[in-house]
Amino acid sequence: MMLSNSPLLSLSIWLPIAFGIVVLALGRDKNPGFVRILALIGSLLSFAVTLPIVDGFNNSAHGMQFVESISWISRFNAFYALGVDGISMWLVPLTAFITVIVVIAAWEVIEKNVAQYMGAFLILSGLMIGVFCATDGLLFYVFFEATLIPMYIIVGVWGGPNRVYAAFKFFLYTLMGSLLTLVAIIYLYLKSDSSFSIQTWHQLPLTLHEQIMLFVAFLMAFAVKVPMWPVHTWLPDAHVEAPTGGSVVLAAIMLKLGAYGFLRFSLPIAPDASHYLSGMMITLSLIAVIYIGLVALVQKDMKKLVAYSSIAHMGFVTLGFFMFNELAVQGAIVQMISHGFISAAMFLCIGVLYDRVHSREIADYGGVVNTMPKFAALFVLFSMANCGLPATSGFVGEFMVIIGAVKFNFWIGMLAATALIFGAAYSLWMVKRVVFGAITHDHVAKLTDLNKREFFMLGVLAIAVIAMGLYPAPFTDAMQVSVADLLKHVATSKIAP
Amino acid sequence: MNLIIPPSLYPELFLLLSICAILLVDMFLGDAKRNITYALSLLALGVCGVLTMNVTNDTSVYLSNNMFVSDAMSNLMKMFSYIAVGVTFIYGRQYATDRSMTSGLLGGEFYTLALFSLLGQMIMISGNNLLIIYLGLELMSLALYALVALRRDNNVSTEAAMKYFVLGALASGFLLYGISMLYGATGTLNLNEMSKMASAVTANKPILVFGIVFLVAGLAFKLGVVPFHMWVPDVYQGSPTVVTLLLGGAPKLAAFAITYRLLVEGLSSLAVDWQQMLMVLAVMSMAVGNITAIAQTNLKRMLAYSTISQMGFMLLGLLSGVSNGSSAFAAEAYSASMFYAITYVMTTLGTFGIILMLSRAGFEAENIADLKGLNKRSKWFAFIMLLLMFSLAGIPPLMGFYAKLSVLSAVVAAGQVWLAVAAVLFSLIGAFYYLRIVKVMYFDEPVDASPINAHMDLKLVLSVNGLAVLALGMMPGSLLRSCVDAIKISLAS
Numbered sequence: 001m002m003l004s005n006s007p008l009l010s011l012s013i014w015l016p017i018a019f020g021i022v023v024l025a026l027g028r029d030k031n032p033g034f035v036r037i038l039a040l041i042g043s044l045l046s047f048a049v050t051l052p053i054v055d056g057f058n059n060s061a062h063g064m065q066f067v068e069s070i071s072w073i074s075r076f077n078a079f080y081a082l083g084v085d086g087i088s089m090w091l092v093p094l095t096a097f098i099t100v101i102v103v104i105a106a107w108e109v110i111e112k113n114v115a116q117y118m119g120a121f122l123i124l125s126g127l128m129i130g131v132f133c134a135t136d137g138l139l140f141y142v143f144f145e146a147t148l149i150p151m152y153i154i155v156g157v158w159g160g161p162n163r164v165y166a167a168f169k170f171f172l173y174t175l176m177g178s179l180l181t182l183v184a185i186i187y188l189y190l191k192s193d194s195s196f197s198i199q200t201w202h203q204l205p206l207t208l209h210e211q212i213m214l215f216v217a218f219l220m221a222f223a224v225k226v227p228m229w230p231v232h233t234w235l236p237d238a239h240v241e242a243p244t245g246g247s248v249v250l251a252a253i254m255l256k257l258g259a260y261g262f263l264r265f266s267l268p269i270a271p272d273a274s275h276y277l278s279g280m281m282i283t284l285s286l287i288a289v290i291y292i293g294l295v296a297l298v299q300k301d302m303k304k305l306v307a308y309s310s311i312a313h314m315g316f317v318t319l320g321f322f323m324f325n326e327l328a329v330q331g332a333i334v335q336m337i338s339h340g341f342i343s344a345a346m347f348l349c350i351g352v353l354y355d356r357v358h359s360r361e362i363a364d365y366g367g368v369v370n371t372m373p374k375f376a377a378l379f380v381l382f383s384m385a386n387c388g389l390p391a392t393s394g395f396v397g398e399f400m401v402i403i404g405a406v407k408f409n410f411w412i413g414m415l416a417a418t419a420l421i422f423g424a425a426y427s428l429w430m431v432k433r434v435v436f437g438a439i440t441h442d443h444v445a446k447l448t449d450l451n452k453r454e455f456f457m458l459g460v461l462a463i464a465v466i467a468m469g470l471y472p473a474p475f476t477d478a479m480q481v482s483v484a485d486l487l488k489h490v491a492t493s494k495i496a497p
Numbered sequence: 498m499n500l501i502i503p504p505s506l507y508p509e510l511f512l513l514l515s516i517c518a519i520l521l522v523d524m525f526l527g528d529a530k531r532n533i534t535y536a537l538s539l540l541a542l543g544v545c546g547v548l549t550m551n552v553t554n555d556t557s558v559y560l561s562n563n564m565f566v567s568d569a570m571s572n573l574m575k576m577f578s579y580i581a582v583g584v585t586f587i588y589g590r591q592y593a594t595d596r597s598m599t600s601g602l603l604g605g606e607f608y609t610l611a612l613f614s615l616l617g618q619m620i621m622i623s624g625n626n627l628l629i630i631y632l633g634l635e636l637m638s639l640a641l642y643a644l645v646a647l648r649r650d651n652n653v654s655t656e657a658a659m660k661y662f663v664l665g666a667l668a669s670g671f672l673l674y675g676i677s678m679l680y681g682a683t684g685t686l687n688l689n690e691m692s693k694m695a696s697a698v699t700a701n702k703p704i705l706v707f708g709i710v711f712l713v714a715g716l717a718f719k720l721g722v723v724p725f726h727m728w729v730p731d732v733y734q735g736s737p738t739v740v741t742l743l744l745g746g747a748p749k750l751a752a753f754a755i756t757y758r759l760l761v762e763g764l765s766s767l768a769v770d771w772q773q774m775l776m777v778l779a780v781m782s783m784a785v786g787n788i789t790a791i792a793q794t795n796l797k798r799m800l801a802y803s804t805i806s807q808m809g810f811m812l813l814g815l816l817s818g819v820s821n822g823s824s825a826f827a828a829e830a831y832s833a834s835m836f837y838a839i840t841y842v843m844t845t846l847g848t849f850g851i852i853l854m855l856s857r858a859g860f861e862a863e864n865i866a867d868l869k870g871l872n873k874r875s876k877w878f879a880f881i882m883l884l885l886m887f888s889l890a891g892i893p894p895l896m897g898f899y900a901k902l903s904v905l906s907a908v909v910a911a912g913q914v915w916l917a918v919a920a921v922l923f924s925l926i927g928a929f930y931y932l933r934i935v936k937v938m939y940f941d942e943p944v945d946a947s948p949i950n951a952h953m954d955l956k957l958v959l960s961v962n963g964l965a966v967l968a969l970g971m972m973p974g975s976l977l978r979s980c981v982d983a984i985k986i987s988l989a990s
Contacts (some may be wrong), residue, residue: 072972072974073899073973073974073977074974074978075903075974075977075978075981076902076906076977113872116872116876138902141893142893142894142898143893145892145893145898146892146893146894148892149883149887149892152932152935153935153939156936156939156940157872157939157940163940164936164940167936167940168929168932168936171928171932172925172928172929172932175892175925175928176922176925179921179922179924179925180918180921182902182905182921183905183909183914183917183918183921186902186905186906186909186917187909187914189906190906190909190910
């Protein structure tokens with residue numbers, strides 16, 4: 001365990017929240033420009049603060065780094081305890097980076113209540129970083145649930161025509177899962193002699209029956225969040241109705257909260273149950289990959305297509321977790337990060353088109369490359385990355401998971417590999433119908449290409465996607481030790497005698 | 498004869514004297530000077546607060562032939578009661594003046610009746626004798642009946658007052674009947690002696706159990722739990738909003754206190770019996786309250802049903818104290834209920850404060866539709882209402898989450914994991930109507946775009962109220978610790 005001198009993690013969490021509050025306090029309807037600049041400065045500073053974490057991270061150290069721990073609620077023996085290890089480290093700068101992108105993406109697009117929009121995203125960013133850094137179960141839960149509040153407001157105020165239904169569905173569906181996890185957390189607290197420390201829970205011996213109950217309770221929250229089939233139905237609604245920035249944050253980060261939960265809670269606390277129920281989890285993941293891939297193929301709405309493709313990619317992630325070998329788990333985590341970039345980019349591209357034409361229907365497009373060549377190039381790049389083209393980040397994760405799956409069981413690997421085929425099918429078919437071909441609509445003929453702001457944000461993401469695809473070593477090196485430790489822990493049974 | 502009055506009795510005596518003084522002073526004040534009565538009432542509450550802070554907190558003090566107990570729990574409850582009544586005065590002053598509740602023949606009786614009900618609550622909180630508790634209960638109730646009927650020309654209010662009075666008298670009758678049976682079975686009215694006698698009763702056991710049933714029925718009415726809840730929606734909706742706040746705020750603390758004193762301190766040996774009764778009440782309340790609230794369009798009525806479900810949730814803590822014969826977790830369980838009651842009162846003050854702020858002369862802001870587009874009219878108060886709604890739903894990082902966490906923790910510690918699961922599922926249903934309020938404020942366009950005209954003191958205290966719910970949600974440690982310590986001290990003696 002490395003103790004840190006500077007409270008970098010606290011800073012990463014509270015700086016964006018503080019800026020969010022400042023933006024909300026100083027924002028006035030008649031001065032949106034000032035608000036936007038303030039929000040941009042805030043998000044850039046919050047991103048800058050996460051960079052020393054990457055820099056100072058020791059790849060070969062075991063356990064948590066940048067640890068902070070203060071007593072918080074003595075009645076519950078709960079601590080304000082933070083820490084990152086190889087699994088969670090890259091998720092922190094990813095969140096801050098996506099927040100910067102979202103602020104830039106909203107520049108001229110959001111006209112009403114700009115201060116509240118920017119404030120909500122900044123506060124949401126801090127809360128999500130809090131989820132990834134928390135090493136105390138109660139603190140994790142508080143941050144996990146708290147993210148629902150700003151997201152609900154974002155979808156409901158700035159969203160599309162059916163936004164109220166989508167916002168309620170998102171909130172209540174996710175809340176249902178989380179409340180069952182709350183009972184599990186309380187049970188663990190009482191069982192471990194009044195401790196909320198996740199580390200203690202990892203070591204706690206439990207009977208198989210208890211482990212299965214706890215696994216199912218955690219599964220409720222994380223399966224809804226990831227989302228896994230069949231509790232995935234909130235995602236297409238939420239993504240379609242959310243404003244572009246909201247979809248980006250939902251896809252890029254909020255889904256990862258669920259996947260992270262599997263790694264931090266379900267697998268290490270209930271390893272025997274994880275093995276016992278792995279068949280079910282693998283089946284659900286494969287259904288997500290294959291069935292949802294087919295569902296994505298028939299979508300007419302671009303955003304819904306990308307939403308279903310997100311579910312399919314996250315199916316890959318959960319599949320990797322339950323293969324119980326290093327290559328698969330590492331691949332799954334790499335996939336989490338890469339999906340963060342790619343899905344953000346896809347939603348931004350759709351947002352670019354929507355800002356001009358105000359339609360997300362594929363049928364309303366065709367031949368966009370003729371009037372928006374720069375956009376088309378980037379859109380094609382991101383779609384290729386979505387299918388897992390080598391040299392893009394999408395390939396790295398999927399390849400590692402497939403090899404890991406084949407090591408576990410050849411047929412599961414085969415079925416997982418079909419993800420590449422379906423991914424290519426729906427991504428490329430959408431690209432073909434939207435970008436290529438002749439211009440059939442007048443509004444397409446009148447389209448203007450990317451302006452400097454849009455080009456910058458998509459360009460930055462393109463660089464990230466290609467860089468990670470060509471050189472994923474910084475990511476895989478950081479997670480090596482933590483994943484190995486996790487798998488060693490999961491391999492040992494901890495059934496109470 | 499010892500004429501020295503012990504300091505523990507100062508708050509009650511001072512309040513009584515100050516009520517009499519305020520009544521006298523008020524006689525000579527005209528309608529224009531009614532604010533003096535308001536100021537004097539707040540001053541009286543302030544002095545009571547100071548006096549209560551000086552009362553010993555480390556041990557329980559028994560006075561007046563053991564009829565009066567002053568311990569850490571009673572001090573904490575009284576402090577929050579003063580805050581609740583004081584804040585209600587601040588929120589309701591303009592509202593009451595606009596509706597002629599503090600003018601004409603009525604004079605300043607609104608304030609004095611409210612202070613009398615507070616005096617009754619203080620006696621309930623500190624009562625250690627069955628009859629004293631009953632006296633306090635009646636003092637509080639009679640004052641509240643009069644307050645509900647204060648707008649005697651308003652049909653809805655007088656109907657609510659009739660319902661409240663008749664049903665309340667019936668419930669007091671139940672309570673008295675139960676008390677008489679307990680006296681018959683144990684031979685004593687004193688709670689300390691009763692707890693010793695209750696375990697030894699064998700021949701009169703059926704009478705004792707019957708007595709407990711009537712007692713619980715009477716208490717359940719005062720708390721407003723199913724199936725004694727029918728008065729709550731009608732009285733909450735019909736009363737003038739400021740009186741709804743007087744009914745729904747501090748009296749809930751007093752009701753919790755007497756439930757605790759009677760059942761936990763007085764009848765702890767029969768815990769198995771009354772815990773089962775409370776379980777039925779709690780589950781039915783959470784079910785009925787949460788499901789019926791979804792259908793409401795009147796905000797006050799919705800809050801009434803939400804109160805029913807919140808009180809049901811609070812009862813979960815009280816029924817988790819003794820499990821399988823062991824009371825290892827009793828202090829945590831009862832303090833969880835106490836913290837829940839305090840959280841509920843603080844959030845209720847805020848929600849009704851918002852309603853009072855939006856109401857004007859001739860306009861009652863009591864429908865959910867009246868909150869539409871509040872974000873456009875006032876970003877700050879829409880945010881305050883958002884904090885309060887999410888606190889009631891139990892979403893972190895608001896105070897309500899820790900209240901739910903404490904109670905659920907007690908329930909799981911008592912081994913009732915499935916009860917905890919049922920409780921969270923009912924809370925999920927409940928979350929819908931709290932979310933609907935947030936939706937109406939933020940996602941809808943305002944129907945009534947008039948600016949919000951409220952006095953500075955209301956706005957200031959309302960802001961502090963909302964921010965306190967957030968602050969105590971981020972740092973609940975000290976209040977939680979105080980509640981646990983208070984219960985531990987009171988259980989020890």
